Amino acid sequence: MKLAIEIRQGNLLLIGGKIYKVEEVDVKGSAKVHKTVSIKMKDILDGKYMEHTYHQEDKLDEADVTSKKATYSYKDTGFFYFLDEGTYESYPVAISMIGKKEVFLKENEKYTVSIYDGRPIDVIFPERVRLKVTSAPPGIKQHDSTPNKQITLENGMIIDAPQFIEQGDTIEVDSHTGKYMDRVKE
Numbered sequence: 521m522k523l524a525i526e527i528r529q530g531n532l533l534l535i536g537g538k539i540y541k542v543e544e545v546d547v548k549g550s551a552k553v554h555k556t557v558s559i560k561m562k563d564i565l566d567g568k569y570m571e572h573t574y575h576q577e578d579k580l581d582e583a584d585v586t587s588k589k590a591t592y593s594y595k596d597t598g599f600f601y602f603l604d605e606g607t608y609e610s611y612p613v614a615i616s617m618i619g620k621k622e623v624f625l626k627e628n629e630k631y632t633v634s635i636y637d638g639r640p641i642d643v644i645f646p647e648r649v650r651l652k653v654t655s656a657p658p659g660i661k662q663h664d665s666t667p668n669k670q671i672t673l674e675n676g677m678i679i680d681a682p683q684f685i686e687q688g689d690t691i692e693v694d695s696h697t698g699k700y701m702d703r704v705k706e
Contacts, residue, residue, distance in 0.1 A: 522582055524557040524574035529696075532564070532583040532634065532642065539564040539583045539636060549576075564641045567616050585634045585641070592625050600625065602633050602643070611640040623675045624649045624695050648692040648701055651675060659683035668700075 527533070531542045540561035549555035555576040562569050574580070590602035590611055599612040600622075611633045615622070617640075624645055625631075634642040655672035660683055668680040673693070681700040685691060690704040 521579040523576065524559070524578040524580060525555060525576040527557065527559060527580060530644070532585050532636075533561065534581040534583045535561075539641060540570065541642060543569070547576075564617065564636075567619075583636055585636050587632050587634055587644070589630055590633045591630050592627055594627070595625075600643070602631060602640070611635070613640045613643055617641065618643055621645055621695060623677055623698075624693075626675075645695040647695060649695045650690055650692055650704055651677075653681075653685060653687055653689045653691060656681070656685055656687045656689075659686075 522531070525547065527542055527545055529542055529545055533540045533542065541564055542559055542561050544560040546558040547555055548558070556573050557576060558571065558573045560569060560571045588604055588611070590604045593601045593603050593610075595601070595615070599614055600618060602611040602613060603609075604611065613633065618625070621643075632644040633640050634644065651673040653671050654674050657669055659669065667682060669683055669685075670678050671681045671685055672678050673691075677693075677698065679693065679698060679700055681691065685703060690706065692701040692704060693699065694701050
């Protein structure tokens with residue numbers, strides 16, 4: 521059990537027999553006024569969203585989830601497959617569970633797969649993902665009102681990045697927001 525005020529993005533909650541992944545948490549109120557916690561969450565199995573507001577002292581059940589390190593292997597029409605290198609067990613994760621974060625999957629990279637009741641229910645991505653820049657226009661050397669330019673990454677994403685980023689650079693991207701974070705010095 522966790523107090524509503526302790527809930528964070530990414531937590532897995534068990535509500536009414538269903539598992540929800542916390543997408544957003546908004547705390548309102550102050551120390552003098554009773555705080556409320558609005559939680560937007562996604563049903564892990566059907567992908568539907570739910571939003572609910574709790575009092576700060578309300579208790580919520582966390583799902584009893586185990587985590588396994590597994591390597592991303594491949595994708596077919598309905599699933600992404602991850603392989604536990606220790607046991608050689610394969611974990612099929614439904615495409616709908618990963619959603620838009622699919623662009624951050626790289627073959628042969630390790631991820632954390634969350635298992636509930638013997639089946640995979642979530643993949644935890646690292647906060648920072650390293651990607652190679654495949655296309656970048658030349659930087660503007662003089663002062664400009666727009667300090668960023670659009671670049672294309674190896675996964676097909678087009679994002680804003682500083683003027684000094686060039687084709688061939690490796691950068692770190694925030695896997696939650698899809699925004700540029702830093703250039704990797706090699």
